[in-house]
Amino acid sequence: IRKDDAITVLKCLTIVCELLMTANVKTLSPTLQSLLESQILPGMVNEEAEVRNVAVKAIGLCCLIKKDLVMQHLPLLLQASQMDTHLVKSTALKSVFDLIHYFGLDLFSDEKKSHSEENDTMNNTKDSNGEDSVTEQEDGTLDSVNASTEGTKENEKKNWSESATKLITILTSLLDNESSELRNIAAEGLAKLLLSGRVVSYKLISRLLLMWYNPLMEDDEALLQCLGLFFPVYAFSCSSNQQQVEEAFMPTLSTLLRAPTTSPLAEINEMNVATFILELTDAQYLVDNQRSETQVLDNPCHDSIAVKLCNEILSHPDSFNAxxxxxxxxxxxxxxxxxxxLKDLYTMCEDMAMVVTEKQCFKLLEKFRDSISVKLAECKQKTSKMTEVTGVSQGQQLAVTDGGDTVVCAANVPSTDKVTEEDVAESMPVANASSVAKEIKTIERKSTKTPAISKSVRANKARSTLASASKRLNTSDLYDSVFTTPAPLKGSRMTSEIGEARVNLDSIFADSISRTPVRPGKTPKRPLHSIQDPTFTG
Known part of the structure; x- marks a missing residue:
């Protein structure tokens, strides 16, 4: 007795689904293939919605196990997501998202595989009528194979893009569905596809942004929570995702600005949306930049937005959106x-100042221009410092050997009488520091044996001037003193009394000097003696 009532079929399909969800099932065996044809597919046309729901789930699981079944049963799943009960629609929609997330949109290119393989086998046939004819035919078949493969690749790419676009369009249209559950499933599924990289579309991001800010969605907490977690995770994961969000900036704000007064989008504050997108596109919030301790200087998304906005203002300076x-x-x-x-932005600011007429807009423009000028000055200052540092580092490159003798050309070695090994090691590269230090040691040994000429000449001149001054002072004091050999004056008094002693000597000994001139350096002056000196014989 065959039982085909709804309860029995539901139990059988439930057992099949549990069997397909086990981890051990990795291929679709002949038994599972027979179950697909005898139990699962007939369950799709069952009158009971619960039976159809389990059958749709079983078909999705079979497609996950065997990729060849996807293109065969995908139209059936899409039809179920559009034209069945609410329960079956949600199950079919989840199955479609799972298939795209697992296989990607590349599964649509498998449709042309068998056709391309047949063309390759037909073009590789050869004629056996001699070696020359065989080689000529090989060349001809290779050319035909290359041409056919290129044509099939282009056709596959075209068909793939068209099929993928249609599928994403169908799924995106569900975001406007009246049912909150289907709308949430579509939003969550599209967000997962964007996160996984299966879908790359700034238009879809703009659509999700408008959906998140829509006042009609304020009561849907599940949707708001899902999208609120999606945007920062998606934008801050990598720089390519930030670029997609940056491309969605202008379309999103343009849609809000063009929204009619009867639309719920007209109630959205455009500045709040713009601030949120600017935060999502800031490079300093990237995960990689947050982990690094260095300051983030490059912010390409904001640079692109700045250029776009400046061009928009220059093209429509009298617009209300300026x-x-x-x-x-x-x-x-x-x-x-x-x-x-920065130079281009400053130039565009000057151009905008010529066309902007509103007073408040002009103040905002001056504020932006001042910030750009400050940043430009800081950037120029940094670049000048970097050029100075590079110039000093290049000057510190010491070279060189000439005939076996090492010549040191240090840029920042201090100019002292004695060059130490530390000074040379700081100014020399690491490879030449040891060899030059040895040369400095030999120079120091020679300098200790042979004193420097400049130092000795300066010392001798100082001694001679001090000796002559002391002699003149001694003679002037002895003329009025009772001692024959007075004590020498101190250095502090010597400098102050040199002028007075010179005047006294000139006045007292003018006659004797005129009669007997003295040749300095050859005949030294004799000491003068007083009358009280016992050795005096005058």
């Missing part, structure tokens, strides 16, 4: 190390 664009410009963190970009 004030919004200028307010957004004042919140941008432009790259600090891009001198050319």
């Amino acid at each position: 004030k919004l664009w200028l307010r957004v410009l004042s919140q941008l963190n432009v790259s600090l190390d891009n001198v050319s970009l």
